[in-house]
Structure formats: structure tokens, C-alpha cells
Amino acid sequence: MHLIAMSIQSKLSPDAERKLQVWVWVVTAAVLVLVGLMRRPELHVALPAGVSFGFLPAVYSTLNALVAVCLVLAVRAAKRGDIAWHRRLVTVSLMMSGLFLVGYVVYHFTSAETKFAGTGWVRPVYFFLLITHITLAAASLPCILLAYLAGWADRRAAHRRLVRWVFPLWLYVAVTGPVVYLMLHFCGGD
Numbered sequence: 001m002h003l004i005a006m007s008i009q010s011k012l013s014p015d016a017e018r019k020l021q022v023w024v025w026v027v028t029a030a031v032l033v034l035v036g037l038m039r040r041p042e043l044h045v046a047l048p049a050g051v052s053f054g055f056l057p058a059v060y061s062t063l064n065a066l067v068a069v070c071l072v073l074a075v076r077a078a079k080r081g082d083i084a085w086h087r088r089l090v091t092v093s094l095m096m097s098g099l100f101l102v103g104y105v106v107y108h109f110t111s112a113e114t115k116f117a118g119t120g121w122v123r124p125v126y127f128f129l130l131i132t133h134i135t136l137a138a139a140s141l142p143c144i145l146l147a148y149l150a151g152w153a154d155r156r157a158a159h160r161r162l163v164r165w166v167f168p169l170w171l172y173v174a175v176t177g178p179v180v181y182l183m184l185h186f187c188g189g190d
């Protein structure tokens with residue numbers, strides 16, 4: 001944690017920031033390709049008998065819920081002027097989002113897709129939340145990383161401009177992930 005705190009406090013040179021901005025787009029493209037490839041059954045990995053990653057959706061949904069809590073606390077810290085605590089909370093949020101992504105990818109490359117079996121009014125609500133969750137997660141990823149980078153580079157005006165609309169998107173994604181999970185498993189999943 002000390003290393004994270006040290007790196008957050010260091011100011012980036014404009015050249016270093018530009019290089020990291022390129023990496024933001026490389027990482028975003030790689031994540032989107034990887035998530036797209038999960039939809040291809042021929043790329044799925046068969047696990048040995050008796051091995052299951054069925055526990056992962058509960059884990060990564062919990063991570064998403066914790067991200068939402070950390071984001072709200074991070075905004076409160078920033079409004080109180082506690083920038084060091086704000087930075088730590090956002091860094092933890094980003095790390096948990098990264099762990100979420102790893103768990104999500106591992107699960108979906110190794111497990112059969114769970115189909116939503118709910119009927120009635122809950123079905124369109126579920127699919128609305130699922131579609132907006134996925135779409136906004138994909139669209140917000142580079143913006144989250146760029147906002148984090150602007151904060152890390154101590155470009156506060158740029159950081160504030162970005163987070164004004166990135167924060168609600170990230171929070172929506174972090175909240176709707178666990179909601180979709182709960183709906184899938186308690187309102188009609190298998």
C-alpha cells in the first residue's frame with residue numbers, strides 16, 4: 001500500500017502522461033476484445049472433473065458492491081478536502097474493479113452461461129439493467145482510466161471535468177452489477 005501511496009503522490013510529466021494515455025486505450029481495446037471472445041463457445045476452457053468456478057459470480061458481484069461503497073466514500077472525502085483518502089479509495093476501487101474483471105473473464109471462459117428464466121414485469125427490467133450495465137461498463141472503462149490518470153498527474157481541473165460524468169456511470173455499473181446478479185439468481189435463474 002505504501003508503494004501505491006508514493007506513486008499517487010508523484011506528479012507525472014506531460015510526456016509520461018501521454019504515454020500512459022496510449023496504454024489506457026491499449027488496455028481498453030484488449031479488455032473489449034477479451035470480453036467479446038467470451039461469447040465464443042469454441043474458446044471456452046474445459047475444467048477438470050470436480051473443479052468449478054461457480055462461486056465467482058458471488059465474489060465479483062460483491063467486489064462490484066464494494067466498489068460502489070468506495071466510490072461514494074471517495075466523493076465524500078474529496079468534498080471534505082481529504083485528497084489523500086480520496087486517492088486511496090479510488091485506487092482501491094480501481095483495483096477491485098480489476099479483480100472483478102479477472103473473475104468475470106475466468107468464470108465466463110470456463111462456465112456455461114446462466115440464462116435468465118424470469119417472467120412477467122421482472123424480465124424487461126432485468127434485461128434493461130443488464131444491457132445498460134454492459135454498455136456503460138464498456139463505454140466508461142477508458143473514461144475511468146483517463147480520469148484516474150488525470151488525478152494521478154495532479155491535473156485537478158481535467159480530473160474534475162471527467163469525473164463529473166464518469167463518476168455516475170461507474171457508480172451505476174458498480175450498483176447494477178450486483179443487482180443483475182441477485183435478479184438472475186433469485187428472480188428466475190437456474
